[in-house]
Amino acid sequence: MPERKQFVVIGLGRFGGSVCKELVNQGHEVLAMDTDEEKVNIYANIATHAVVANSTDESALKSLGIRNFDNVVVAIGDNIQASILTTLVLKEMGVKNVLVKAKNDYHHKVLEKIGADQIVHPEMDMGRRVAQQMSDEKVIDFIELSDEYSIVELIATAKIEGKTLIDLDIRAKYGVTILAIKKGDDINISPQPDYEICFGDLLIVIGHNKDIRRFEDIAM
Ligand code: ATP
Ligand code: ATP
Numbered sequence: 001m002p003e004r005k006q007f008v009v010i011g012l013g014r015f016g017g018s019v020c021k022e023l024v025n026q027g028h029e030v031l032a033m034d035t036d037e038e039k040v041n042i043y044a045n046i047a048t049h050a051v052v053a054n055s056t057d058e059s060a061l062k063s064l065g066i067r068n069f070d071n072v073v074v075a076i077g078d079n080i081q082a083s084i085l086t087t088l089v090l091k092e093m094g095v096k097n098v099l100v101k102a103k104n105d106y107h108h109k110v111l112e113k114i115g116a117d118q119i120v121h122p123e124m125d126m127g128r129r130v131a132q133q134m135s136d137e138k139v140i141d142f143i144e145l146s147d148e149y150s151i152v153e154l155i156a157t158a159k160i161e162g163k164t165l166i167d168l169d170i171r172a173k174y175g176v177t178i179l180a181i182k183k184g185d186d187i188n189i190s191p192q193p194d195y196e197i198c199f200g201d202l203l204i205v206i207g208h209n210k211d212i213r214r215f216e217d218i219a220m
C-alpha cells in the first residue's frame, strides 16, 4: 500500500473526476473543488472533502489551507485563463507539486513558464496510445520509459510456439530482455532460458524501441 497522501483536485469534469476517484481508490485523502455546486454534490460522497470554491480566488484558497497540500491537480479544461491564474496562485502560495491539464500548445507553454510541475494532455496521449495499439495487433499494452525505451506486452504468435528463449537467443540477437511471461492468470517472473513459449503467451519485453520492433518483426 503506498503512503497515504493528501491531494486537491480542482475541476470535477471527466478528467478531474476520474483523477479524484482513483486517488480515493488508492487510499489517499482528496479535497475536491469546483465552482459548480452540482458537481460538488456528486463528489461529496466520493472525495474526503468537497467544496464549492473558485480556484482563481486567492483568499478562498488560503482560507481552505491549500498551501498545506503538497499535490494539487488543476483539471480546469475550457477556461484557459482560469487554469493559468489558478496555477500561478498555487505556485506563488508555495504548493510543491502542481499538475495541470493543458488544452493546447499555447496553454502548455504558458503553464511551463509560470512553473507548473507537470503538464498533461490526456486526450492527445490517449489518442496516440489507441492508435499505437491498433496499428500493431501483437502489442497488447506498453509503457514508455523514455522516448527510446519501453516495456511492451506482446502476444506470442504461432511462429514462435515451442521455441525456448535460448533457441531464439533473444537477448544476444535483439538486445531485448523478457522480464516476465503471462499465461492466463499465471505470471512467470524472469523466465528460465529453457522456457518453452506457447501460442498466446504474453511476453513482457523491455528494450530499445528499435530493438523491440526488430524482435517483433523477425522473431515473431
Ligand atoms: P473534461 O473534458 O475533463 O470533462 P473539460 O476539459 O471539458 O472537462 P471543463 O468542463 O471546462 O473541462 O472544466 C472542468 C471543471 O472545472 C468544470 O466542472 C468546471 O465547473 C470547473 N471549473 C472551471 N473553472 C473553475 C474554477 N475557477 N474553479 C474551480 N472549478 C472550476
Ligand atoms: P547472457 O549473457 O545474454 O545473459 P547467458 O550466456 O548467461 O546469456 P543464458 O542465460 O543461458 O545464457 O541464456 C542463453 C540465451 O538465451 C541468452 O544469451 C539470451 O539470448 C537468451 N535469453 C535467456 N533468458 C532471456 C530473457 N529473459 N530475455 C531474453 N533473452 C533471454
Ligand code: CA
Residues within 6 Å of the ligand: 077
Ligand atoms: Ca473536455
